[in-house]
Amino acid sequence: MPEARVIPLRRRGVEDAAPLRPATPALVRQPHGPAPNLREFLRHRLTGDYPVDEFGFDPEFTDTVLLPPMRAIFEKWFRVTVTGSLPAGTGAMVVANHSGTVPWDAAMTAVAVHDVHPEHRHLRMLGADLLFKVPVLADIARRSGQTLACRADAVRLLRSGEVVGVWPEGFKGIGKPFRDRYRLQRFGRGGFVATALRAEVPIIPCSIVGAEEIHPKIGELRPLARLLGLPYFPVTPLFPLLGPLGAIPLPTKWTIHFGEPVRTDLAGPGADQDQALVLDIADRVRDTIQTTLDRAVAARPGIF
Structure with missing residues (x-):
């Protein structure tokens, strides 16, 4: 069986404390090539x-x-509008809200990053342990650039110039009930900020509107979740009532907004050990995402 060539990670000419290069103009998606x-x-x-x-x-x-196929779903099913921009010439950490019962928001953000980024970077997502325990899905996750959430690995990716995706709410966000839609859950102790500070890369607040309504969670079957080793087993208006058909997401209209970068490269050595600074930046990022969500939800003409 032929083996693939293993290519090492390399820094992509990132200069410490250098000004961020011009990013992709807002509201403009780049052509993704042939x-x-x-x-x-x-x-x-x-x-x-x-x-x-x-x-x-x-x-x-x-x-x-x-x-x-993900781009077809992005363009035809969810009809995603992307606003904001991503910086060129540096690694970056995209920090987004998490929702929807099933993590379609992560897949759609990966398409948005690739097509909007000036250098068409792939989004290297940090995944939970559960993802890498599922047969087949674990292999696909690895092949698509995802890796287990580990600070050392995340720092290596960021320092090599990659765009890393983080969803600090975790299962608390994606599995929250429909009544709590667009209310951010806790961001933990700011581990993502410490990682960005150590790698000296900007944090990009990312706000996703539309994912909350694809699988409205109205309840959960906890005994079944425990039996299957899942954080939750959702009940929606269509699932499990309609079986596999109920697992098809509703075709809501999405917006993904990339906010202004939060610089971390000027904080100085050892800044990732300053817990007060870490929590302050984490709160600022969370507040930025929540404010953007509130404005976008209020301004949209409808769910579909």
Whole structure:
């Protein structure tokens, strides 16, 4: 069986404390290039002539197999509008609200980052343990650039110039009841801020509107969740009543907004050990996301 080439992570010319390079203009999505060549993809699979990095990320697999269907859902089902911008020439940490019962928001944010970023970076998401315990799904997650939430690995990715995605609310956010929609849950103790401070990369507050309504959670079956080892087993108006059909997300209209970068590279050495600073930045990021959500929800003409 041919083996893929392993490519090491490298810094991409990031200069400490340098001004952020101009970002993609707001409201403008960049062209994502021609469709991947399926014949070349299959040839590379057979010969093993394709690169993966130390984390198992397979960019050719992601671009050829995963991104096209995800982009179709992005454009045709959720009809996502992207506003704001992402900085070029540096690693960055995208910090977003989490919702929707099923994490479609993470997948759609990955498409938005790739298509909006000036250098078409892939979003390297930090996932929970549960994700990497599920057969097949764990392998797909690795191949698409996700990795277990670990500070040391996150710092390596950020310092190499990657865009890392974090959802600090975790299961508390994605599994909250529908009555609590668009109310951010706790951000923990600010571990994502300490990671960004250590890597000296900007934090990008990301606000996602539309995901809250795709699977309105009105209850949960806790005994079944414990039996299956899940954080929750949701009950929605359509699931499990309609079986697999009830798992199809509602076609709500989404907006993903990338806010102004929060600089961390000027805080000085050892700043990641200053818990007061860490919590202050975490609160600022959370407040920014919540304020943006409130304004966007109030301004939208409707859910669909």
